[in-house]
Amino acid sequence: MRMPEGLALRSPETEVSRGADGERALALSVRGLRVSFPARGGAINAVRGISFDLREGEILGIVGESGSGKSVSCKAIMNLLPREAAVEGSAVYGDGTDLIRCGPREIRRYRGREISMIFQDPMSCLNPIKTIYSHIREIYLRDGERIGLRSRAAGQLEQLHIPEAAKRLDAYPFQFSGGMAQRVQIAMALAGNPRILIADEPTTALDVTVQASILEEIRSLRDSRGLAVILVTHDLGVVADICDSVAVMYHGSIVESGPTADVLERPLHPYTRALVSSVPVIGEGSVAFEAIEGDCMPARREVGGCDFAERCRRAEADCAAGKPRLHSSGDRRYACFHPLDPESYRRAAAPAGDRPAGISGDELVSASALSCVFESRDEAAKRTALRAVDSVSFAIAAGEAFGVIGESGSGKSTLAKCMMGLLEPSSGTVLYRGRPLFGDAWDFGDYARKVQYIFQDPLGALDPLMSVLEQVMEPLAIRGLRSRAEMAGRAELMLGRCGIDPSLFARRPYGLSGGQQQRVVIARALMCEPEFLICDEPVSAMDVSVQAQILTLLQDIAAEAGMTLMFISHNMGVVKNLCGRSAVMFAGRIVEIGETGSIFRNPRHPYTRKLISSIPVIGSRKEREARGEGPRDAAMSAGHAGPGCAYEPRCPLAVRECRERRPELSAVGEGHEVACPLA
Amino acid sequence: MKSPAPSRSRSSPASSRYSYFLAKAARACGTVAAIVLLAFALSHASGDPAQVFLGGEATPEAVHAFREKWGLDKPLAVQLARYVVLLSQGDLGKSLYTSRKVTEVIAERIPATLSLMIPVAFLAISLGILIGTAAAIRNGRLSDKAILLGSTLGFSLPNFFLGIVLIFTFSVGLALLPSSGNMYARSFIMPIMTLVLADVAVFTRFARASMIDILGKYYILSFRSLGVKEWRILLFQALPNASIALLTISGFYIGSLVGGAIVTETIFAWPGVGSLLISAIRSRDFPLVQGLILLFGLSIVAANLAVDFLYGVIDPRVRKGVSS
């Protein structure tokens, strides 16, 4: 076994990491944490012996995908797992108490007062029938306080940048946005002034711009109070943004840990490197995806050797023989028989030049003045119109990959449904090969043969009862094909092309992983041999390491078949790598459109700028303000009713005209248009 | 082929503060209309309403007067209108059997029924919540399984069978409790038990399922993780949500309470409106039957409406009008 120079073997259990700030006191010390759940057919080992230290004022990131055990570990520390869970190991708090060995009465003394936890989906963490004040008050009562509660609560909300805090106290959770709900959670968690905060995927359910402000919030809390934070996430960008150190988990164990910049820029473990490579990066040039094969190993599977070996490009014979132990080198730890040479890691550069825009030049599909207006009644029973899509115009050329970037409420999904012919617009037209949709001469069945749609939730798009093969055969059956043998043969071929192993053909959708499900959906759509493929957030619901696989698949297939793609996502890095031309949507309108590279190099619209600056990027740390949001976060403003610009309320450049007149798209460069007179 | 999904960009009107209450009121009106129509149809379907209402021995003058009042020679629509007017004036006719006004006959029997239904409802709901919550907290353990078994048994036991068995045991066998009438305080015991058992079982099952669902929610975990005492979480966070859910089945429960009362009063010869209905049917006392059906129907609709309104007021999501 070849060992890079300078590294030495140490026993994992007694290892204590010491960083440059080794003098800071230990807030939490976890040793040998194991969690298993009883199940039919043997126990499930969710966490397989992890150890780490958390110092005061440190933000530690724990990164992992599905099956990694990261959330379970945190719940185990706080003693929040169900009774059946078997927990071993120790989690020693700063005062010497082992939190895991604590009885229920003792652990309650620590919860909320010494160590707090916030969870992933902030809306579901609030009781829907109780006011915000009632939530916070419950925490004060816990600490035996009785007077001045309202003003204290208002003060706390103000500190977290919630405007009009006193009024908001009487609001109910459903009247809040995701970002505000998360701030309320943070307020509740910090009311008892704990020393440690565990944040379990705190921003995963939030828009990018909101995520940025919440992360800033956490960072400023650390700066002002010396709070120690464990931040659990699957998003490497988040880690790169605010974490001082990071531990990477795979299949219940820590495979690598160390200072953030070090680990991400010079990874030692192949999994870390693969994770970093699967994340599209927005930087100076673009870098290619490097997808790793296979899916994340689920917690219930057991293998003899290294857990990652089956997906690892560097695996050798000894990797299957036994499990690698955790080695140390300075403040870095890693568990690998053949670690990478840190100095030799370079990401492959993308193929030269940006992806060419407009391949064949013939227009395939276009929208002009497209609007989708939903009528409803607001709280006072007044009729309001929700302009989900507001007079949108663009054109896509045959063979082109066109991106649509937007956050929630931008109207991108509604637009997609219109283009697919699933939703009739209120006004405006969609032309396909020159013929309008929804006209008298238009036949949906015909259209569906040429245009197909990939949904965000693959499991929801598949019939729960039918086998994978049957589902892919379905388009052929619909066309009237009779021979089962022929249908099955063609379906099998397509499934193979999309990377589905034959052993899965007879399975039902819920027996497949998210990535596999989406492959089935893609295969099914391709059976129609479409000319135009609309992808609505096709990879958002998947593990990061799997996303790259699906994106690569789409890329290859589109190139092979000369298919035109319309790719909708909130993830700009993905769009940048895939699409030659893109449009940025806000509140149902296109605010910027043009060559993707040009938009990213030189964003002109204030919203585009804010969007790009919100994206956490590996390799550089952004400075941003922890500004709060209003009742609706930046992105959730679908249905802007006024005559002027939809972004005006939040725009730093806004002048009075912006409120009066709606800006139109005008050119600022070659093929690059912006809807802002001040850009 | 047309587009498959909803064709126009028009989503269903999002609920405003008022649309919920309007919808429920509309439903109540619709149901009332259906009931009145039913009663009207009944009075005509059994033959000549005059004969049906006045009986065989009516004098020709009485028959003639009746025909005038009801406008039986006029077109049906006019008859319906007159019928509705008569009803709203409280004129339900006279009982064939006793020749007393129907409204009087019914009114004097209502207290007996209420004296049964109110304690039953109270006991069933409160016991159901208590036992159901206890089972939910101990979900998966032996006590939970026992409670589940017990509530399944109670749920499946037909109330008329239970009544018979109780009478057999306590009146015939042990001679402890009276098997009929409501003269003594202890007369209440068996009828109440008969009704309560099945109802407690229903509420227990529902409360248990509801609590299990609520206790699995993230906000409960969140409060727990912040060190809030368990009893406070149960009482102030979980129970309010369960109570709201319970309201949704209370409307249906009122209907089943009425049905149960009819059977139970008959078994125990309880002098309430339920047994009155059965004896009226037996003696083909049509005006009385019609009056009772109207009474039952309308009070059920009123109770349902009250429950719906209460729900709309208590649940803040409805109260404030959530717009999608």
Added chain:
Amino acid sequence: MTGERRLSISIWAAASILAALSLASILYGGNAHEAQDLDARCSRPYLIGGDDPRYLLGADQLGRDLGARTLAGIRVSYMIALIGTAVSAVIGTLLGFLATRMKGIVEEAILMLVDIQASLPFILVAVAFLMIVKSSFLVLLVLLSLSGWGRYARLTRSLSDSAMKDGYALAVRALGASPGRVFFRHVLPNISSALIVNMALQFPAIMIAESSLSFLGIGIQPPLVSLGRLLGEGRTYLTTAWWISVLPGAVIFASTLAMTVVGDWMRDRLGES
């Protein structure tokens, strides 16, 4: 796992009880339940100390063999419950699908009907009906079928709606499938498990409803025999011959209990997958 094993035992017990009773009632032919023997009036069941071995389970007030009458009663009661369940399921599912497919005023009308049907207790409507129409097997069947369809309609509608709006039904439509194909090949198989669970849980409700009416004397009329009717007939003889009521009542209880247990088990099983 003791808990699980106990559960499967009760399922087997429940299923076998139902099967045994059904089988017995089917196999039983002949008219023994009508043969009167006034000398043997109210004979005590042989099994608990009676004299006459011909009357294993006793005789009723007219000397008829109670065991035979009970079997005949099972036949009628089960048949009504089964057919009533099936018919209301079919009606409800069709109406529910109609509501999903047609939208607009048809949907509103159907929903209002469902609401009305849900808020009026069955006994009330049945009583009103039976005032005008003479009670018979067919009439009862119609009444019972009409009492249950609401839940199926609501279930079908909400499940189909969510499938059509955002789920697999929409996806298959996007492939170009006709609405008929979508419903019969995709939606129906998926909602059938929920419908079947509902049927299992409706069966006891319908059985109790019929029994209540027969008990009160306005349900099944002679010469037909139903368990509820037997119970009602035996009420006056409670002091002298309690078995006339208790035996049929126990059979009703056992049947409803068994079916509820099976229904609960099905709901848990099908809910998991």
